[in-house]
Amino acid sequence: KMKSAAAPFRETLQKLHRDHAPINSGAVASYIPELAGASPDWFAISVVTADGLRFDVGDSDRLFSIQSISKPFVFGLALEDHGREHVLSKVGVEPTGEAFNSIVLDEATNRPLNPMVNTGAIATADLIKGKDQAERFKRLMEMFRRYIGREAYVENATFLSERATGHRNRAIAHLMMNFGMIEDRVDETLELYFQQCSVLVDCHDLAVMGATLANGGVNPITGERALKAEYVKDLLSIMLSCGIYDFAGEWAYRIGLPAKSGVGGGIVAVIPGVAGIGVFSPPLDEKGNSVRGVRVCKELSERFGLHVFESG
Numbered sequence: 001k002m003k004s005a006a007a008p009f010r011e012t013l014q015k016l017h018r019d020h021a022p023i024n025s026g027a028v029a030s031y032i033p034e035l036a037g038a039s040p041d042w043f044a045i046s047v048v049t050a051d052g053l054r055f056d057v058g059d060s061d062r063l064f065s066i067q068s069i070s071k072p073f074v075f076g077l078a079l080e081d082h083g084r085e086h087v088l089s090k091v092g093v094e095p096t097g098e099a100f101n102s103i104v105l106d107e108a109t110n111r112p113l114n115p116m117v118n119t120g121a122i123a124t125a126d127l128i129k130g131k132d133q134a135e136r137f138k139r140l141m142e143m144f145r146r147y148i149g150r151e152a153y154v155e156n157a158t159f160l161s162e163r164a165t166g167h168r169n170r171a172i173a174h175l176m177m178n179f180g181m182i183e184d185r186v187d188e189t190l191e192l193y194f195q196q197c198s199v200l201v202d203c204h205d206l207a208v209m210g211a212t213l214a215n216g217g218v219n220p221i222t223g224e225r226a227l228k229a230e231y232v233k234d235l236l237s238i239m240l241s242c243g244i245y246d247f248a249g250e251w252a253y254r255i256g257l258p259a260k261s262g263v264g265g266g267i268v269a270v271i272p273g274v275a276g277i278g279v280f281s282p283p284l285d286e287k288g289n290s291v292r293g294v295r296v297c298k299e300l301s302e303r304f305g306l307h308v309f310e311s312g
């Protein structure tokens, strides 16, 4: 459908970009200096279809740290490493209704509620296999490479600031180790978590990552499989129910697309079978989601009837 309509669709995205550029609400994340340096004016929208058509508008090649958008993808790697049953014994799949950095664990099982919030993401990072820390890191980077279709890099300054200021994440990790939910290698696992958050991507990369999930786990640009087909639905269902922090329910209801946001200002959304959407705009709302990102996705969803349960 989109192929025949490529030119008008590109114009639609350009108009969306023009219409949303003047929005000036929200605030750039400031908890680490590396994020605080972002311009509130940076703004990009990218769409990549499951058959590899690409649409990029605005600052689509400006690099930023992926932050929490890494979480579903690392969850996928953990599933490949251990299988569903073991992973789900360490992390649940229940929305929290709480902020991304909430310290709450499930009272009955001591598990983090889901892999899309920090508790669950740290538990997930713990599951990455490797004979030593270097191999775990390399496997993490390999995973990102398959999704974005080029070498993945960690921005060292972001990583160092995450590590220097991550006291709350450190507390969460120690609490989970106390409960035996993660292994006795907290510092290593926290480093991996801070590194996964500090991977550099641009908005186009986000759309390719989304398109890879839309395409059953195969990157439509490179043709390389990034995730076993059987786990694609795990990522998509948890993104739909938990991907947008404590706005997840509202998002699922109004926009109806599996998605994940990060405090770097990125959002990735997936139209299953059809395309991936990336939006990048650093100013965040009070829940930590990109203001322009949420609005652009809402508008795209409404305009094209993209809600996964749309039947009209």
Ligand code: GLN
Pocket: 066, 067, 068, 069, 100, 101, 118, 162, 169, 197, 261, 262, 263, 264, 288
């Ligand atoms: N590195 C950030 C943190 O753990 C990621 C948060 C996010 O994108 N929501 O605080």
